[in-house]
Amino acid sequence: MKLNPDCIRDILLHCEDLTDGINRVEFEDCGTTINGHDYSANEIQYHLSQCEMNGYFVDFSESVSGSHFVSDLTPKAHEFLADVRSETIWAKTKSISKEIGISSLRGLGQIASKVVTQIIMHHLGI
Numbered sequence: 001m002k003l004n005p006d007c008i009r010d011i012l013l014h015c016e017d018l019t020d021g022i023n024r025v026e027f028e029d030c031g032t033t034i035n036g037h038d039y040s041a042n043e044i045q046y047h048l049s050q051c052e053m054n055g056y057f058v059d060f061s062e063s064v065s066g067s068h069f070v071s072d073l074t075p076k077a078h079e080f081l082a083d084v085r086s087e088t089i090w091a092k093t094k095s096i097s098k099e100i101g102i103s104s105l106r107g108l109g110q111i112a113s114k115v116v117t118q119i120i121m122h123h124l125g126i
Contacts, residue, residue: 005094005105005108007044007047010037011027012051016077016081019070021072024072026068027045027068027069028067048070051077054076055074055076056073056074056076057072057074058071058074079109080105084112090112093108097111
């Protein structure tokens, strides 16, 4: 399956809203709407696994019924979200990503970080 950056961002934003290190978020084995976007069960499952493999979850588990649980986000996930939380920055990040052909999570994070740096420099008149 092709990586869907919007799905990754939506999953992380959803987890950030609902987890606190004690309470965990459950993704049932069915399609759902996250952050206003519809995703299939397969798409959610795949992108949850990608988040786990990229070190974005503190604790990730799966029940025998197929539901997935996330207990908290790592500092790496919070850093990624801090850079892509703004819809304006996210749109610019995706546009640059598409233009140069980079779609990895690492690449998206690097692009977002540079976009944030450019905005800061522009704001400071540098």
